Amino acid sequence: MSANALLGGEVVYYAAGGRWSPHLADAFVARTEAEAESLEAARAAAEAQGAVVEPELAPVGTDAGGRLVPSHYREKIRALGPTVRTDLGPQAAGENAHVSL
Amino acid sequence: MKLLDRNGLKPDPWVRSEEIVPTEALLVPVAALDAALAARHDGQRIGAALPNTYRPADLAPVQDRLELVAIDFPKFSDGRGFSIAKGLREQGYRGTLRASGALIPDQFAFALHVGFDEIELSDARAERQPVAQWLHALTLIHDSYQDGADGAVSILKRRRLAAGAGA
Amino acid sequence: MYRYDEFDAAVVRDRVAQFREQVQRRLDGSLTEEEFTPLRLMNGLYLQLHAYMLRIAVPYGTLVSRQLRQLAMIADKYDRGYGHFTTRQNLQLNWPKLAEVPDLLDDLADVEMHCIQTSGNCIRNVTADHFAGVAADEVEDPRPTAELIRQWSTLHPEFSFLPRKFKIAVTGAARDRAAVAVHDIGLRLVRNDDGEIGYKVLVGGGLGRTPMIGKIIRDFLPKDELLAYLEAIMRVYNLEGRRDNKYKARIKILVHEIGTDAFIARVEAEYAKLDGASVNADPAELARIAAYFAPPEYESLPAVSEGFEAAKARDPDFARFAATNLFPHKVPGYTAITVSVKPIGAPPGDATSDQMRALADLAELYSADELRITHVQNVVLPHVKLDDVHALWSALVEAGLETPNAGLITDIIACPGMDYCKLATARSIPIAQAIATRFADAERQALIGELGIKISGCINACGHHHVGAIGILGLDKAGVENYQITLGGDPGEQASLGQRLGPGIDAEAVPEAIERIVDTYLDVRAGAAETFIETVRRVGLDPFKPALQPREAQLEAA
Numbered sequence: 001m002s003a004n005a006l007l008g009g010e011v012v013y014y015a016a017g018g019r020w021s022p023h024l025a026d027a028f029v030a031r032t033e034a035e036a037e038s039l040e041a042a043r044a045a046a047e048a049q050g051a052v053v054e055p056e057l058a059p060v061g062t063d064a065g066g067r068l069v070p071s072h073y074r075e076k077i078r079a080l081g082p083t084v085r086t087d088l089g090p091q092a093a094g095e096n097a098h099v100s101l
Numbered sequence: 102m103k104l105l106d107r108n109g110l111k112p113d114p115w116v117r118s119e120e121i122v123p124t125e126a127l128l129v130p131v132a133a134l135d136a137a138l139a140a141r142h143d144g145q146r147i148g149a150a151l152p153n154t155y156r157p158a159d160l161a162p163v164q165d166r167l168e169l170v171a172i173d174f175p176k177f178s179d180g181r182g183f184s185i186a187k188g189l190r191e192q193g194y195r196g197t198l199r200a201s202g203a204l205i206p207d208q209f210a211f212a213l214h215v216g217f218d219e220i221e222l223s224d225a226r227a228e229r230q231p232v233a234q235w236l237h238a239l240t241l242i243h244d245s246y247q248d249g250a251d252g253a254v255s256i257l258k259r260r261r262l263a264a265g266a267g268a
Numbered sequence: 269m270y271r272y273d274e275f276d277a278a279v280v281r282d283r284v285a286q287f288r289e290q291v292q293r294r295l296d297g298s299l300t301e302e303e304f305t306p307l308r309l310m311n312g313l314y315l316q317l318h319a320y321m322l323r324i325a326v327p328y329g330t331l332v333s334r335q336l337r338q339l340a341m342i343a344d345k346y347d348r349g350y351g352h353f354t355t356r357q358n359l360q361l362n363w364p365k366l367a368e369v370p371d372l373l374d375d376l377a378d379v380e381m382h383c384i385q386t387s388g389n390c391i392r393n394v395t396a397d398h399f400a401g402v403a404a405d406e407v408e409d410p411r412p413t414a415e416l417i418r419q420w421s422t423l424h425p426e427f428s429f430l431p432r433k434f435k436i437a438v439t440g441a442a443r444d445r446a447a448v449a450v451h452d453i454g455l456r457l458v459r460n461d462d463g464e465i466g467y468k469v470l471v472g473g474g475l476g477r478t479p480m481i482g483k484i485i486r487d488f489l490p491k492d493e494l495l496a497y498l499e500a501i502m503r504v505y506n507l508e509g510r511r512d513n514k515y516k517a518r519i520k521i522l523v524h525e526i527g528t529d530a531f532i533a534r535v536e537a538e539y540a541k542l543d544g545a546s547v548n549a550d551p552a553e554l555a556r557i558a559a560y561f562a563p564p565e566y567e568s569l570p571a572v573s574e575g576f577e578a579a580k581a582r583d584p585d586f587a588r589f590a591a592t593n594l595f596p597h598k599v600p601g602y603t604a605i606t607v608s609v610k611p612i613g614a615p616p617g618d619a620t621s622d623q624m625r626a627l628a629d630l631a632e633l634y635s636a637d638e639l640r641i642t643h644v645q646n647v648v649l650p651h652v653k654l655d656d657v658h659a660l661w662s663a664l665v666e667a668g669l670e671t672p673n674a675g676l677i678t679d680i681i682a683c684p685g686m687d688y689c690k691l692a693t694a695r696s697i698p699i700a701q702a703i704a705t706r707f708a709d710a711e712r713q714a715l716i717g718e719l720g721i722k723i724s725g726c727i728n729a730c731g732h733h734h735v736g737a738i739g740i741l742g743l744d745k746a747g748v749e750n751y752q753i754t755l756g757g758d759p760g761e762q763a764s765l766g767q768r769l770g771p772g773i774d775a776e777a778v779p780e781a782i783e784r785i786v787d788t789y790l791d792v793r794a795g796a797a798e799t800f801i802e803t804v805r806r807v808g809l810d811p812f813k814p815a816l817q818p819r820e821a822q823l824e825a826a
Binding site for chain 3: 201205214248
């Protein structure tokens with residue numbers, strides 16, 4: 001689950017224990033039906049609670065190195081930053097370098 | 102339910118009922134209005150509660166017999182009630198106009214400008230957005246570019262008046 | 269250029285203070301996110317993929333140098349040192365922080381600028397012809413009208429919670445450079461047989477998922493009746509526009525569903541009931557506003573500037589710029605310069621804060637302190653002496669703003685697309701960059717001539733692809749970006765919507781497909797004077813369809 005932080009607007013990921021992290025690597029991954037349901041419930045709760053804005057669920061996989069890789073190009077772009085400005089977004093700090101479109 | 106106007110909270114003498122009851126002030130859904138007017142006892146005040154899909158012109162034949170018209174706002178983002186209120190005032194309705202439902206304090210000034218006199222809120226809403234916030238909201242925008250039924254004079258007009266006074 | 273009086277200034281400052289409190293109430297929970305969202309949208313603050321986005325209003329696209337310098341400062345102070353000019357003449361910042369926005373708004377208010385109603389279900393920025401006041405074919409400068417509408421529509425108590433957004437454009441010339449036919453309300457200043465000036469009123473135009481051309485509902489509306497008539501239209505829309513389906517909530521759907529005649533009848537009925545005297549502006553007020561748009565003191569100059577001609581003769585790069593980026597000015601010896609914000613290979617419409625400062629300096633020095641933002645995402649310096657063009661161009665070269673491509677194939681409109689926008693289904697900027705790079709050669713561009721490519725990264729059509737001579741729409745096809753090409757769109761007085769050429773293609777295939785479309789045009793055009801759009805109108809789409817097939821298939825077919 002990703003969202004935008006309320007004050008700064010930056011992308012944050014829902015991590016185990018219910019905290020929000022700016023790092024994709026920390027994201028909680030739902031692997032079973034039950035986990036998926038609880039993640040959806042967490043999404044609804046986050047939306048109602050309002051500490052983050054527009055929480056959404058997105059599919060992820062893992063690469064050969066076991067690192068999380070979003071499945072769809074939209075979340076990949078979210079994890080990196082604008083593809084036309086590689087000096088902006090998480091990619092500028094070398095974050096998520098293993099993600100490519 | 103809480104009732105407030107530009108001066109703050111006030112008691113609500115109106116009883117909302119789908120049925121015709123002999124209360125001193127009876128607010129019925131508009132579908133029951135004809136019956137309520139027919140059954141009206143001496144001294145009884147009748148009000149109509151309108152959904153926000155109602156056409157103001159349809160109320161014209163009986164508007165002079167009504168002391169209250171309440172317009173429902175099912176969602177604060179649904180602004181039809183503002184046009185209904187404006188239409189009622191333009192066709193000469195002189196009674197009290199009430200906006201009820203899901204409004205937020207940021208709409209209070211708009212409501213007064215288009216001709217509402219009062220806002221009816223659920224207790225839960227009034228808890229989350231206390232009357233003080235509502236009254237404070239009225240102090241934030243001092244001038245408007247449009248005339249208001251509440252006496253607001255449009256900036257466009259005030260410029261002309263100032264120009265005239267200076268001449 | 270309009271200057272605020274104390275009323276205008278107070279409204280803007282009050283709105284900032286109000287927004288500051290709204291942010292507080294969001295943080296303390298008295299406003300839910302659902303309640304706060306329209307309030308922040310009504311102050312131009314969106315949420316995008318990576319961050320918030322703030323849309324700053326540039327009313328009818330007009331700015332003075334002091335304002336552009338302040339925008340540059342704001343881009344540095346609160347953002348990442350650049351801004352994006354939009355298809356509605358506004359400026360967008362892509363990285364503001366919610367907590368800092370109220371201070372940013374105060375910095376805007378210092379130069380008579382704001383973000384009021386640049387988003388939300390309310391009346392948006394009123395756009396106008398970017399050559400207002402200087403075009404020879406102008407009946408009247410549309411900007412006083414646009415400024416009057418801006419004021420009337422600001423924080424309007426009745427029309428702040430409409431079914432959907434509402435966009436108004438005004439043009440004062442025979443050539444429509446404001447795309448009024450694809451706006452919710454389009455106004456054309458016209459002269460009647462008695463020589464009086466009034467408005468032709470169009471309603472129900474728009475792009476997005478159901479593009480439509482606006483319908484004329486009044487051939488001639490006297491100027492003094494404008495605001496009351498607009499109120500009548502807005503009231504019908506507010507009451508009857510659909511609220512059940514956000515994709516069917518624009519006024520164009522209402523006009524389409526009940527029919528133009530029925531719509532006109534409802535508007536006229538409301539208009540008859542309205543208290544016009546209370547709403548309409550006193551003609552003296554319109555005159556007061558119009559006085560601010562009086563032309564600058566022009567010098568009396570010959571139509572031909574020897575210095576300008578000599579510079580063209582000795583410098584081919586300058587000659588090329590002069591051939592493409594100058595607009596004929598109604599005053600002899602002057603010109604309006606289009607500064608292209610489409611350098612080859614760069615994101616269309618993006619300017620750095622340094623470039624903004626450079627433009628501000630040039631406006632002050634050479635253009636009576638005035639600039640315009642166009643809905644094609646470029647900048648116009650409207651009052652330049654031909655004598656000064658070479659010096660100005662030299663400065664543009666230093667600032668990286670000299671691209672001689674105004675109106676040409678590399679002058680591409682693109683929305684931010686999926687590189688920035690949450691609504692997008694595909695990226696648009698890389699497509700624009702690839703096409704521009706493919707067609708970078710200046711001589712080839714000159715050979716091709718006027719050709720408007722417009723790219724949208726989703727069906728909401730913020731890139732105006734429906735009215736592109738070549739339109740490109742980016743979609744998601746099974747998790748892969750896929751692009752549909754349309755031909756034959758036009759935003760002007762002969763407004764038309766593009767038609768789909770064929771099935772969508774991959775991103776990599778787009779530049780090649782455009783190349784083949786252009787080659788076909790060059791083959792079949794009736795001489796160099798026939799523009800791309802004229803050729804498409806004449807021959808239809810069939811000659812262009814093979815352009816979408818992969819080259820191997822073409823060779824097989826041959």
